[in-house]
Amino acid sequence: MSPAVRTSRARAQLTLKEPPATVGAKPGGTIARLNLQFNPNSLQLSKTTEWRRTPSRMAGQSALPEFVGSGPRQLSLEVFLDATSTHDNSVEQAVETLMKACVPSPASLARKKPASPWVRFEWGTARTTSFDGVLSSLSVTYTLFDVDGKPLRATCALSVEEASVDPPGQNPTSGARTARSTHTVVAGDSLAMLAWREYGDATAWRAIAEANGIDDPMALAPGTELMVPALGDAGGEEER
Template sequence: MCAALRSSRTRAQLTLKEPPTSVGAKPGGTITQLNLQFNPSTLQLSKTTEWRRTPSRMAGESALPEFVGSGPRTLSLEVFLDATATHDNSVEKAVEKLMKGCVPTKASLGRKKPASPWVRFEWGTARTTSFDGVLSSLSVSYTLFDVDGKPLRATCSLSIEEASVDPPGQNPTSGARTARSTHIVVAGDSLALLAWREYGDATAWRAIAEANDIDDPMALEPGTELVVPGLSDAGAEEER
């Protein structure tokens, strides 16, 4: 393949933006952008649905499943970094950019509402893999080093979980959520998933945590009944 054709090929990129300042808002300005040196060879896209079955003594084989909700998309990919042919002579600057997606932004800390940046992967005209999300996992493997120990090559594995879908306050079956409701925790539940399902914003999980005095959002016991505040209640709790 000629050099001109290679240079004109569309490059993939990752963009980190300020998290929304309120439930349902759009992400803020760009914090940093990483233009990938090499386009991914594989993109793994997954999406889940949640069903609940209530055991029935009269059912012949099993009770009919009840559709609970649709989970967010998750995009997993590997980013290969190589500094052997660049002026930087190290891949650590690019790794530091990715690491910013795992810690609260300065602006969110200033608002006393710490939140990590929203992340968006874009590659040409691809649509199913391009969405606003949050970095749910990141691992870096350094595979080549200079004589002084500087990392020259790295493979970064990351997963982006969708954070924005439907307009806030809208539910496909019930319309605007303005009143409190309850939710029974089932295996695999998380506050982020519940916030996405109820408000259309996974980052609004703190409103549910505060309403239920939850200190550890990862420790949800199946069978626990949670109070889910309505949008108006959630906004009031955030302003306090």
């Protein structure tokens, strides 16, 4: 089978995940998954950068721009839904799944930290359009109805704004972190396990122990909030 044939069979999907409990943490478990009936005809990916330029007093010269920062990626796409050939004969269930991404999740409300689910668009092996984000806009247009007014077809225009950035050249489950984060200890946690999850190296647990003043790595009380530093911020422990 040729690569072109294999690629044509890849189906796009949207996954809703529980928002992180703390800043810098990863999203939680899957809340819902919507397997798209039809792959998008187009995807619009955008990213902004901000520059600052100090005016020059010399009329014949232009001041050099100074890079200030870059904004998150923004992915826009249209999702077409058709229930004319499905057993439930309605597109409202799929629309309700998308609507869940616009309101706080029950778990975040229980933590008294309301946050909407994180959304991830995935399509085969595409990488630039696959990232964790939040739904910044959703617009639904119903285009076909049955005799009872039940919507049978809909076009959903949505935009996903990037919520976290993985270090260049790293995937979400390996490689060193480049920013600080926090982790709340649960029963069964160990520094080695946390180091493996955050750095991809269980032997780097000393960096976390040093950052939190932990003398006994086996004595971790559930509910304790640990600061997880970037390896470069840990006093050079890994370089000695």
